[in-house]
Amino acid sequence: MIWWIILGVLVFVAVGIVGIYNNFVQLRQNVRNGWSQIDVQLKRRHDLIPNLVETAKGYMAHERATLENVIKARQQAVDASGIKNKQEAENFLSSTLRSLFAVVENYPNLKADQQMMRLHEELTSTENKIAFARQYYNDETARYNTATQTFPNNVVAGLFHFSQMDFFEIKDPAHKEAPNVKF
């Protein structure tokens, strides 16, 4: 009798472990999928920037410094490897792009240029895509991390080495501004 009970408990535990393990694999796959999305969009942005600079050059000869900053930041972002480095380089690139578009506001001819309008839309879209991809990645990472930390999942996580994943954070001060709250 007692053996039957022990066997029952063992089977119960084994089924539980398999379930938890499969859940982890699913969650981790989501996180990886999210990361690959970010990667695709970052690459797209890197491809767009040379065109943008080329178009802007013709109109704004006096803003050489701003344009060169963008080019430099792009090169850094392309060369960066590892999540932490990539984050920093990409955030820096974002801020230089923002300052470029702020300057573009002063050139009505450039703003009305068909090519420029198209590029602007493409870049806005890519920025949004990066933001959404990051949002998805972070959400999934949070789900994964929570799953690895709660009991009894943490035991299984330790057993099969499901370690914590890093978030893709924004270090840019412009993004961290508190929203205007009215009561």
Next chain:
Amino acid sequence: MPYSFTQIEKDKSKVIGFVFAFLISLYFLTAWVIYFAVKFYVLLDSLQEEWAYSSTVNPLADLISIEETLLIFLIATFCGFIHWFVIITNLVPKILRSVGAQELDPKDSYHQMFQNIIEEVSIATGGKKIRGVVAPTMAMNAFAVADFEGRATIGITEGLLSRLSRAQIEAVVGHEAAHIVSGDCLSTTVISSLFGLYTDMLSGMQRMMFSGGSRGRGRGQGVVLIVFVILQLANLMASIMRMFIFRQREFRADAIAVRLTRDPLALAGALYTISRRWRGSGVGGEYLEAIFMMNPKFSRLDENTGFFSDLFSTHPPVKKRLDVLLNMAHAETSALEEEFSKQKLKPRQIPSEMSVAQTPLAGRASEWIIYKDGQWLGPYGLEQLTGLGWLQPDSWIKQVGGERVTHAFEDQQLSKVFKQGSSVDQVSCPKCQTALSQFPYEGLSILKCPYCLGILVKSDDIFKILSREEIGLSENIQKIANGLEKELATRRSRWNDKVQKINTVQLLTCPVCRNAAVKMVRMFYSDAYRIEIDKCVFCDNNWFDKDEIEVLQYLVEKMTQTNPGG
């Protein structure tokens, strides 16, 4: 866990299975009642006899036997299956046709933006594939449909695409994507099209018959009656089916949309703007109300709460939706009203270059006159000759200022025209025969004559131009438009009485079809906006003379601003 699709798949099939069972029982009940009535009527005499003899037994009880009921059930199931599969096959294309939706045009910058937004939102959902379409109407609305293969389509109207800000369109697309990922899109699509599609087709037929009703009396009237009865039945069924569509799904979609795009204020702004403007009643597809973001028909049922509205309406009250969203953003309704009024007064951003000639006329070096059909035509410049469809290498020509009459191919400059050979695919101005050039206007690329500044526009594109308010209209245009309106006010009555006599010699040949025998039709754009245009009835191209499209734009805009909504 809003994005875990597996859980949702199960719920989805539950609702749809339920609807299918309901459909079959509906058929069964109707068939049974009809059969009962018929049998009762036929056997009335013998029944009365029976009643007379035995008052204790209820003779109705064994009027229909178990076997007959079973047979009716089988037939009803068969009919239900056929109905189901007729609707289900090619469901999405059928709905899109009913709404009049079109594929995105990659050359149109507005459509490009919409495509980008869809891709962005698709990433936010974790990579759900979504197709985008637009409905060429100035109404403001959006819809989502999906089929059993999991292919999803989001459609928005041109009016919405051009009147909302980018963030607001993003929020709207987020809302529609939320319907898709939460799975209620499929059930809504199926349920509302089970009877809605028929209603749509039948009401179209009815309208057609009423408009041409005066001719085919007699047999035609019978058909009209039958169509009318079926229409009423289908309408009834459709409203019963709406019980299965829960208005709560809109709240959930709003919530998921905010989760996806993180911008409750933009969604609130979009909802507010749509609710204050025309949502598209009267346009095809309004019977499929449930697939739209907001009910195209303004229905009092929607704005009410309580048991009855909860059961039969398809959309929750706008105010309630706004309250929830504003609460999320810690904002007040006044902020939306302010933004809405600002939107109306928004100055147009880019000054129009429509009236600026692209090639200065002084640049023309030499001109020729050409002998055709017994008379000399011209003089034409080199560019104009390029566009002349009828200029042949052996046409007789004479250079202006020159003495000699020669064949066209003998002239060195002119021989280039033939060598280019481009006159075949090039479209030329119907007035001055110059090759038309591509001209970017309101996000579209239209054909414009560099000399007379007239433009050639497809009928669908007119809608787009009219709903977009990007290009600034000069004071000159406003003056012309106001003048035209004044003139109309005084002359309208006379115009209604008499059809204007049109000199057929002056009619233009369609530059695309190039069929000189069939001229373009000269007509007013519409009864309300009496701008004279030339329309080709074959290829649906419209010719606007200089400034005319801008005057039309101004008039339409003025009209929609003085009485918004519909």
